[in-house]
Structure formats: C-alpha cells, structure tokens
Amino acid sequence: MSFKPVFDESIFTPEAFVNHAKEIIRKDLPxxxxxxxxxxxxxxxxxxxxxxxxxxxxxxxxxxxxxxxxxxxxxxxxxxxxxxxxxxxxxxxxxxxxxxxxxxxxxxxxxxxxxxxxxxxxxxxxxxxxxxxxxxxxxxxxxxxxxxxxxxxxxxxxxxxxxxxxxxxxxxxxxxxxxxxxxxxxxxxxxxxxxxxxxxxxxxxxxxxxxxxxxxxxxxxxxxxxxxxxxxxxxxxxxxxxxxxxxxxxxxxxxxxxxxxxxxxxxxxxxxxxxxxxxxxxxxxxxxxxxxxxxxxxxxxxxxxxxxxxxxxxxxxxxxxxxxxxxxxxxxxxxxxxxxxxxxxxxxxxxxxxxxxxxxxxxxxxxxxxxxxxxxxxxxxxxxxxxxxxxxxxxxxxNSNPLEHLPLDKQNLYKQLPDTFTTEEGVKIAESINIPERTFKRFLESKLFFDKVARGKYEKRY
Incomplete structure (x- = not known):
C-alpha cells in the first residue's frame, strides 16, 4: 500500500517549513x-x-x-x-x-x-x-x-x-x-x-x-x-x-x-x-x-x-x-x-x-x-x-471566552474590527483608538483570535 506524502519537496527547507508550520496554526486540523x-x-x-x-x-x-x-x-x-x-x-x-x-x-x-x-x-x-x-x-x-x-x-x-x-x-x-x-x-x-x-x-x-x-x-x-x-x-x-x-x-x-x-x-x-x-x-x-x-x-x-x-x-x-x-x-x-x-x-x-x-x-x-x-x-x-x-x-x-483575558484596549479593538477585514483596514481602526500599527500587527499574529484567509486579509474567530 502506498501513501502520498503531505509535503511537497519544494518546501523541504527550514525557512519554508517554518512558514508552513505557521499556516497549520491558523486553521483547524480535521x-x-x-x-x-x-x-x-x-x-x-x-x-x-x-x-x-x-x-x-x-x-x-x-x-x-x-x-x-x-x-x-x-x-x-x-x-x-x-x-x-x-x-x-x-x-x-x-x-x-x-x-x-x-x-x-x-x-x-x-x-x-x-x-x-x-x-x-x-x-x-x-x-x-x-x-x-x-x-x-x-x-x-x-x-x-x-x-x-x-x-x-x-x-x-x-x-x-x-x-x-x-x-x-x-x-x-x-x-x-x-x-x-x-x-x-x-x-x-x-x-x-x-x-x-x-x-x-x-x-x-x-x-x-x-x-x-x-x-x-x-x-x-x-x-x-x-x-x-x-x-x-x-x-x-x-x-x-x-x-x-x-x-x-x-x-x-x-x-x-x-x-x-x-x-x-x-x-x-x-x-x-x-x-x-x-x-x-x-x-x-x-x-x-x-x-x-x-x-x-x-x-x-x-x-x-x-x-x-x-x-x-x-x-x-x-x-x-x-x-x-x-x-x-x-x-x-x-x-x-x-x-x-x-x-x-x-x-x-x-x-x-x-x-x-x-x-x-x-x-x-x-x-x-x-x-x-x-x-x-x-x-x-x-x-x-x-x-x-x-x-x-x-x-x-x-469556562470563558478567550476575549475576556485580553487587556481592555484590545478587547475594544477586537469589537470594532469587522468580521472580515484587511490589514490596512485594521491598522486604521487601531490607530483611531490610539493603538500603534506595530502593536496591532503583533496582535494580528495571534492564531487564537484571527484566521488569515488570504494575503493581507483576516477573519475574526469570535
């Protein structure tokens, strides 16, 4: 019995594989x-x-x-x-x-x-x-x-x-x-x-x-x-x-x-x-x-x-x-x-x-x-x-929503973000409530709260 490998040889480099691992975190594994x-x-x-x-x-x-x-x-x-x-x-x-x-x-x-x-x-x-x-x-x-x-x-x-x-x-x-x-x-x-x-x-x-x-x-x-x-x-x-x-x-x-x-x-x-x-x-x-x-x-x-x-x-x-x-x-x-x-x-x-x-x-x-x-x-x-x-x-x-563990400013930011948004749209909303762009982008990397659905486009998980 033969099995097809999940990974393509083209991603068998350390840098490419780490990127692949990051993608794994963003989605539910069936x-x-x-x-x-x-x-x-x-x-x-x-x-x-x-x-x-x-x-x-x-x-x-x-x-x-x-x-x-x-x-x-x-x-x-x-x-x-x-x-x-x-x-x-x-x-x-x-x-x-x-x-x-x-x-x-x-x-x-x-x-x-x-x-x-x-x-x-x-x-x-x-x-x-x-x-x-x-x-x-x-x-x-x-x-x-x-x-x-x-x-x-x-x-x-x-x-x-x-x-x-x-x-x-x-x-x-x-x-x-x-x-x-x-x-x-x-x-x-x-x-x-x-x-x-x-x-x-x-x-x-x-x-x-x-x-x-x-x-x-x-x-x-x-x-x-x-x-x-x-x-x-x-x-x-x-x-x-x-x-x-x-x-x-x-x-x-x-x-x-x-x-x-x-x-x-x-x-x-x-x-x-x-x-x-x-x-x-x-x-x-x-x-x-x-x-x-x-x-x-x-x-x-x-x-x-x-x-x-x-x-x-x-x-x-x-x-x-x-x-x-x-x-x-x-x-x-x-x-x-x-x-x-x-x-x-x-x-x-x-x-x-x-x-x-x-x-x-x-x-x-x-x-x-x-x-x-x-x-x-x-x-x-x-x-x-x-x-x-x-x-x-x-x-x-x-027994709680993970959002409850966020600082109040990030809870407020999360509520104001639409269900689906682009990085640019998110930056504007963050800056409007005095959250720096750098802080927002770090927050955006959290796989617990966001899914990356396309390049530069994200979806809230809650």
Missing amino acids: QFPVNVFPEKIRFIIEETNTNLMFPTDYISASILYAVSLAIGNTYKVEVLGGWKENAVIYLAIVGKPGTNKSHPLSFAIQPIVEKDKIAYRAYIRAKSEYDAIVAMSAKERKSEGINIPDEPKLNKCLMSDFTLEALATVHSNNLRGIGVYVDELAGWIKNFNRYSSGSEMEFWLSNWSGKPIISDRKSSAPINISNPFISVAGTIQNGILNELGRDNRNQNGFIDRMLFVMPSGIQMQYLSKKGISDEVTALYSTIITSLLESEPELDDYGAAVSNVLQFNTEANLLFEQWYNNNVDLINNCDDESLSGNYAKFNQHTARFALILQLLSYACGESDNNFINTNSVRGAIELTEFFRLNASKVHSIIS
Missing part, C-alpha cells in the same frame, strides 16, 4: 497528522479505522503513547548541552460516551500487556520456588546444598490502580520505565489528594520534568530513582473536562503538561463485522516489541543510563527556527494560561522528534544515530495539532 508516521504505522491506522471503526485521532494518539512507553529510558534526545528530554508524555483522549475512546488505546498497548503477562508468569514460578526454599528447614537446605536466593521481583510495565508508594516500588524493579493507563482520567486526578494534600500532584509535575523519585517510608525500603520514566494515558468525557481545572491544576502547570486529543464530530458507530487480520496485529506487535527488547545500561550506582541522540545539522536548524517562532507566540500571547501551555511545547516537540525517529528506526525506514529532519518536521506538525486541541480544552476549562 484529523491527527497521520503522515508523520512511517508507512507501516499509517497502514495499521488505516486498517483499524476501516475494520474496527477506530477514530483516526484516537488510534494515532494511542500509538504515540505506546511507542513512548516502548522506548522508555533507553533513549533521550539532547537539544543543547545539558538540555535532554526523554519520551514521557501525558495523553488524554477526549470524547463523548460511546465514541470508541478506550478500544484504540487497548489495541495500542496490547504488545506491552502481553509482555507483562509473560513477566507475571515468570514471577509466579520464581516466587513459588523461592517460597519452597524458604519453607525448608536450615538442615534440609544444608543437606541439599541450597542457599536462600534473593526474593523475586515482578518486572512489569503497566499500572492502572496503585498508590504512589506501590508505583515507586514497581518502577524501582523496572528502571527501564513504566506506564500508567487509566480508563477514566478524571477519577485518577480526583484521587490525587486522597492520602496527603498536594504531594501526588507534585509527584506528577516532577515526573514529567524527569526529576528523581526519592521515597523514604517506614513501611518500605527507601527508593531513589535518579532517572525516572512514567508515561500516562487515559480517556475522559467532554462533559467532565472541567474537573481537570479544579484545585489550581490549570495554574500550576499540570494541564500544560497534558496532550489532549479532542476531535470534532465523533459519533458512536454501527457494529463492524469485518474485524482485523492477524497479519496486521502481528505487524504492529513486531514493531512495538522491537523497541521493548532494548534495555538501558546501568551505571555503577544501579541507575539506568539512556542512549543520547542529537539532531543532525539540518534538523537542528529546523528545530531552532521553530523554537524561536514558538518563543514569539509565547511573548505575544495575552493569555497567561495559554502562554504557559505554549512554553511546554518546546519540550513536547523535542520528545515527539525522539519518538518519531525511533519509531521510524523500528519500522526500518531510518537509523538510530541522529534525529533527522523528517522527525523534526513530524514533531512540529504534532505540536501544532496538539496546540489547537489545547486551545479547545483551555476554553472549556476556563
């Missing part, structure tokens, strides 16, 4: 940009969409999460000297009840679930043998030349119902990294303060940033994980998105760390009788398993040591230009909540590039020596897709 994935993954997405009725946005984002977890602590990307990012993501799949949110995520993590099943069976066998040895008398062990071995530990990747103490213990047994999968994110977040006020929220803020996990509890052995990796994914209904913004979560940076997938027009589908072929399932399992088989080395202190990938020269230039463009968006954003969200995309984009590069490697389309330009291009597309979704969620959580 679907997840599937073209960023290798051909094998695009084929799997198409098959699950056609035969299992998985919404494209949901299965694509779910695969992104599964690849993040499959990479774990094996690799990091170095953006600059001292600035390294792992592949951790916090993903929220948003939709109405019955819109097939959970099944795509279950499909995507199935190879990891299978790995956990094998690990559990091995643990049960080892634990049974261990218990039998411990139950023997010292005389019996001596006569048979048996010493008490170390107690077996369960090495698992996924957790759904847990305390922070249990989570840290499981992670200490699997320094490669673990994933959290919760079918209802709202319930998970509601329980943040069930044991101690604020501590669980701080844990998840720190984990996303890669800060060490240090636990000293009387009830368990001390834990020190200097290189943690915990990715999170789950589903949430549109109607309870407001739960995410409570307890200051829309102000402390937690929401900024989330990646939301909230497509429009998703409806419950009729029963599909087609099903998916074993060949497609096997192909997907092979790709994810190839990433899972890699293990990080351990240093002299027993901490996981990640391989580090850097951008090649062209990719580095492209990322730098996108980064500077994002800084301009942040500096010109009048909504502090949104500007905080935009700032986190500097890290998200680097992580996306790492995920795409290693997924391409697992699919046999590239190497794992450097982050190349294709991966950075794809990362930028993912970022702008998630930026639009973040804006949608932000407006729901804040």
Whole structure:
C-alpha cells in the first residue's frame, strides 16, 4: 500500500517549513497528522479505522503513547548541552460516551500487556520456588546444598490502580520505565489528594520534568530513582473536562503538561463485522516489541543510563527556527494560561522528534544515530495539532471566552474590527483608538483570535 506524502519537496527547507508550520496554526486540523508516521504505522491506522471503526485521532494518539512507553529510558534526545528530554508524555483522549475512546488505546498497548503477562508468569514460578526454599528447614537446605536466593521481583510495565508508594516500588524493579493507563482520567486526578494534600500532584509535575523519585517510608525500603520514566494515558468525557481545572491544576502547570486529543464530530458507530487480520496485529506487535527488547545500561550506582541522540545539522536548524517562532507566540500571547501551555511545547516537540525517529528506526525506514529532519518536521506538525486541541480544552476549562483575558484596549479593538477585514483596514481602526500599527500587527499574529484567509486579509474567530 502506498501513501502520498503531505509535503511537497519544494518546501523541504527550514525557512519554508517554518512558514508552513505557521499556516497549520491558523486553521483547524480535521484529523491527527497521520503522515508523520512511517508507512507501516499509517497502514495499521488505516486498517483499524476501516475494520474496527477506530477514530483516526484516537488510534494515532494511542500509538504515540505506546511507542513512548516502548522506548522508555533507553533513549533521550539532547537539544543543547545539558538540555535532554526523554519520551514521557501525558495523553488524554477526549470524547463523548460511546465514541470508541478506550478500544484504540487497548489495541495500542496490547504488545506491552502481553509482555507483562509473560513477566507475571515468570514471577509466579520464581516466587513459588523461592517460597519452597524458604519453607525448608536450615538442615534440609544444608543437606541439599541450597542457599536462600534473593526474593523475586515482578518486572512489569503497566499500572492502572496503585498508590504512589506501590508505583515507586514497581518502577524501582523496572528502571527501564513504566506506564500508567487509566480508563477514566478524571477519577485518577480526583484521587490525587486522597492520602496527603498536594504531594501526588507534585509527584506528577516532577515526573514529567524527569526529576528523581526519592521515597523514604517506614513501611518500605527507601527508593531513589535518579532517572525516572512514567508515561500516562487515559480517556475522559467532554462533559467532565472541567474537573481537570479544579484545585489550581490549570495554574500550576499540570494541564500544560497534558496532550489532549479532542476531535470534532465523533459519533458512536454501527457494529463492524469485518474485524482485523492477524497479519496486521502481528505487524504492529513486531514493531512495538522491537523497541521493548532494548534495555538501558546501568551505571555503577544501579541507575539506568539512556542512549543520547542529537539532531543532525539540518534538523537542528529546523528545530531552532521553530523554537524561536514558538518563543514569539509565547511573548505575544495575552493569555497567561495559554502562554504557559505554549512554553511546554518546546519540550513536547523535542520528545515527539525522539519518538518519531525511533519509531521510524523500528519500522526500518531510518537509523538510530541522529534525529533527522523528517522527525523534526513530524514533531512540529504534532505540536501544532496538539496546540489547537489545547486551545479547545483551555476554553472549556476556563469556562470563558478567550476575549475576556485580553487587556481592555484590545478587547475594544477586537469589537470594532469587522468580521472580515484587511490589514490596512485594521491598522486604521487601531490607530483611531490610539493603538500603534506595530502593536496591532503583533496582535494580528495571534492564531487564537484571527484566521488569515488570504494575503493581507483576516477573519475574526469570535
């Protein structure tokens, strides 16, 4: 099966691509940009969409999460000297009840679930043998030349119902990294303060940033994980998105760390009788398993040591230009909540590039020596897709019109602008109320408030 690339070769220059990325922000993306994935993954997405009725946005984002977890602590990307990012993501799949949110995520993590099943069976066998040895008398062990071995530990990747103490213990047994999968994110977040006020929220803020996990509890052995990796994914209904913004979560940076997938027009589908072929399932399992088989080395202190990938020269230039463009968006954003969200995309984009590069490697389309330009291009597309979704969620959580967050002079200007206007017309209106031309043109660059419909012609979004 062949797929036509979305990008024409004529725009494969850093300057042209940054301009293209700017255009992406100005319009609603109908679907997840599937073209960023290798051909094998695009084929799997198409098959699950056609035969299992998985919404494209949901299965694509779910695969992104599964690849993040499959990479774990094996690799990091170095953006600059001292600035390294792992592949951790916090993903929220948003939709109405019955819109097939959970099944795509279950499909995507199935190879990891299978790995956990094998690990559990091995643990049960080892634990049974261990218990039998411990139950023997010292005389019996001596006569048979048996010493008490170390107690077996369960090495698992996924957790759904847990305390922070249990989570840290499981992670200490699997320094490669673990994933959290919760079918209802709202319930998970509601329980943040069930044991101690604020501590669980701080844990998840720190984990996303890669800060060490240090636990000293009387009830368990001390834990020190200097290189943690915990990715999170789950589903949430549109109607309870407001739960995410409570307890200051829309102000402390937690929401900024989330990646939301909230497509429009998703409806419950009729029963599909087609099903998916074993060949497609096997192909997907092979790709994810190839990433899972890699293990990080351990240093002299027993901490996981990640391989580090850097951008090649062209990719580095492209990322730098996108980064500077994002800084301009942040500096010109009048909504502090949104500007905080935009700032986190500097890290998200680097992580996306790492995920795409290693997924391409697992699919046999590239190497794992450097982050190349294709991966950075794809990362930028993912970022702008998630930026639009973040804006949608932000407006729901804040329960207000984004215009209300503007300074009064810009609110007044926005009201006086016609629904569609030219740059020249806008400048005249701005100057009539003592807003300089330069200030107006900076305001005009806000993709949250304006759509560019033609050269020099704009349309208000509210």
